[in-house]
Amino acid sequence: MAEYQKFEHDVLIIGAGGAGLRAAIEASAEGVKVGLVCKSLLGKAHTVMAEGGIAAALATVNSADNWKVHFADTMRGGQYINVWRMAEIHAKEAPTCVRELEAWGAVFDRTKQGDILQRNFGGHRYPRLAHVGDRTGLEMIRTLQDHGIHQGIDVHMECTVISLLKEGDRVVGAFGYDRQRGRFLLFQARAIVLATGGIGRAYKITSNSWEYTGDGQTLAYNAGADLMDMEFVQFHPTGMIWPLSVAGLLVTEGVRGEGGVLRNKEGRRFMFDDIPEIYRHQTADNEEEGWRYCTGDRNARRPPELLTRDHVARCIVREVKEGRGSPHGGVFLDISWIKERIPNAPEHIRRKLPSMYHQFKQLADLDITTTPMEVGPTTHYMMGGVRVDAETQMSTVPGLFAAGECAAGLHGANRLGGNSLSDLLVFGKRAGKFAAAFAKEHGFGAINTDQVESLARWALEPFDRGPASPADGQGPYQIQHELQVKMQELVGIVRTEKEMLLALEEIGNLKKRVRSVAVHGNREYNAGWHTALDLTNLLTVSEAITRAGLERRESRGGHFRDDYPNKDKNFGEFNIVVRRGPGGEMQIVPERIPPMPAELKQIIEEQQQ
């Protein structure tokens, strides 16, 4: 018999970044008992890394902004395969959610009138990002954390869930372990919210930390829930590329929002060379106009550096491929040039982009107020994830909800910067509310103890096989590294059928090797063991990304196919759903997007003018 500690919560929330915390606060406000599982310590989740801001049509800087413009921008950015109802709810509810944060103590930068200041960002028509310098994510998670700890939420820090438990169709609990002691934990719950974030660790170059191994997506998939849009991975155009040890670390889009420009080694602003048709009328065609936009001129169109992330990333790849890259294989991002335009430019840069200044100074010995940065694309965000109901955030499995990055729908084929933080707030809140409602209507289910026993056995098997022999390739870090290299090479920014088929083969081989993964030492805070258990999740999401990518034979948003370089109208009518078949095989099912109501269609048409 496996030993485990048992906990009962009306609503169990797995993941304690922005979405998880917001869900926990809301569920708790609905009067149910809430448990919150954090893979790390509370307040350390990846939300702290968000820099630029929270997108919400508060219209404090440009009164022309409203939810309709935000909705249209989000749909355009997502190449119109977003779940339109989610995009609508998001645009309508984001402003209230930002104001709520302020009521809980968040301190945003201000306008001269004392209102919340908003900044420009890629794909957003108006200045729309409420921000705190370039550390908005920290402000947001700390505000939610400091408010949340007074709401009677039970927090389980440094715990990882390895499987959901079901009774019939419905989820009734979760099984996992605590990192510190390696003891097993059984959570019984009436409803569960997944808020586990992304999948960045499936790639070699990523802005994500060790935690982002596709846990929520895999837990849901294994429990029989649908995943959707898994082919859409966002590669953020500007990650650090030098020194090598920090490769992938994010350089905020805020740098470009404040006037930073991209140049190739010839000094050319190459972003002017390729402006997509759907953005042409909104994009400046000369440097002068682009600069005016960054200084707040409402009549100026935005510079091409602020086109959507998928496009900017591909332009950078093109420059490097065609031999016009920087010495370490990227391009130059220059903010120091603004000294030609404004007095006290170095001081201005340090005030507007303090973390970036600090990051480059400390990690690369480079002063961004005098020297251009070298940047290149980095795996940043998963647009796809658990398929959820737009209103309630419930997955296709009763009682199982998902919010934030691990849920699909809002962002479609490409996410706009700033929309993730608002996503966490809007849909975290909804998930918490509806999970609490579900919990009130349903009792605790029965736990299948056989399943628990076999999970416990499975989790401990790597110790039985240990210690790993590196010659046999059994080490967890070895396998993880090989997967990352293959995914980067074969299912990265530019994809082809041939390479993706090769990737499937590699994933198949690695799956076999995971069955013999071996670790040594004891169960206490054993990073090798944790990595070994996370491998299954990484492989599941990698397979989903690859299979969905093979199915979408077109290029759209974050998914670019060299063998199908154009958008295909037909594929624009489908989302690709990934589900587990009866025999455990991964099924890929294109599902038609329901027709958009006339009033939303009209908004999109109006905004195109």
Next chain:
Amino acid sequence: MALATFSIWRGEAGQGKYCKYTTEFSEGMVVLDVIHKIQAEQANDMAVRWNCKAGKCGSCSAEINGMPKLMCMTRMNQLDLSKPVTIEPMKAFPSIKDLVTDVSWNFRVKKQIKKFKPRPPDAPDGSWRMSQEDVDRVQEFRKCIECFLCQDVCHVLREHQLHDEFVGPRYFVYIAALEMHPLDTEDRISELAKAKGIGYCNITKCCTKVCPESITITDNAIIPLKERVVDEFYDPLKRLFRMFRR
């Protein structure tokens, strides 16, 4: 590629020893990279806490050659590599395993501090107006990434282990952020002297020196709070006033 030798404290619950690992490192690497390399190649089960690797989450706090630092922000070229680099867990907190310590005390302390309580909204839509100038002052404190290095270096906690009587620099910064918040209406000054133990701080500024976010902890947070305590409780006029009010 150059070689470096690390002497890493390894053990559990305070029982352990220093183990030497020699490994190659390349230009630009930070201490955390080297730790990860050792973990992947030589010591799979080594415990180390980390997340963002960008100095933003405050997870990888440790003592490098005796100095409390973030491992992700300490570059190899800042260290003397002619002798082994000592890496130890933070000493002000109980050891769990290897470089990981039990920092849960910090979370409990925070919970006991009265939460933010805003004044009524300034506008009918429920929003407030604040000036950037007022906001700047608290934003310095809100930069805190909760790495607890200031707690680690503070002699009141580190040497005297007064965890029950003294909340430590991190929470003076937290209280200062709340007290100086333009909207806050709560009073936390009355607790500072007794329950929070602010008097134990003798402003040696060790905390300010180790703060990776360069928060001027002593001058901008602790001293102003001490002054408020003095004004509130030791001002003779106010004392007289309180006597009569009783």
